[in-house]
Amino acid sequence: MYPIRVCSCLGGVLSIRQALLFVREEFIELLHSRSYNEAMEELSDVSFTIGRLVGSIVGRPYVRFLGDYLTLYKMSQRMESYGCVRSKRNLAKRTCR
Numbered sequence: 001m002y003p004i005r006v007c008s009c010l011g012g013v014l015s016i017r018q019a020l021l022f023v024r025e026e027f028i029e030l031l032h033s034r035s036y037n038e039a040m041e042e043l044s045d046v047s048f049t050i051g052r053l054v055g056s057i058v059g060r061p062y063v064r065f066l067g068d069y070l071t072l073y074k075m076s077q078r079m080e081s082y083g084c085v086r087s088k089r090n091l092a093k094r095t096c097r
């Protein structure tokens with residue numbers, strides 16, 4: 001499972017199609033990053049979604065993937081401060097499940 005405590009927003013095993021869409025989304029965000037730090041964070045998000053894609057192939061919600069550390073760290077900070085893995089920007093639109 002996840003190496004950190006997560007909320008149910010991340011859900012279970014993704015379909016391969018769904019996981020591919022997430023990889024694509026994060027890759028586009030990476031291409032639009034405006035600074036080195038932002039690019040590093042987005043690169044980590046891409047790694048994380050690749051981990052979810054590998055998970056969808058082997059039937060697990062997530063598999064640790066090279067370079068996913070920043071994303072896991074970011075999510076654990078969010079869990080600690082407001083109990084959801086989603087960013088505050090995303091939470092404004094939808095509540096934690």
Ligand SMILES: [Zn+2]
Nearest residue numbers: 007009084096
């Ligand atoms: Zn949540």
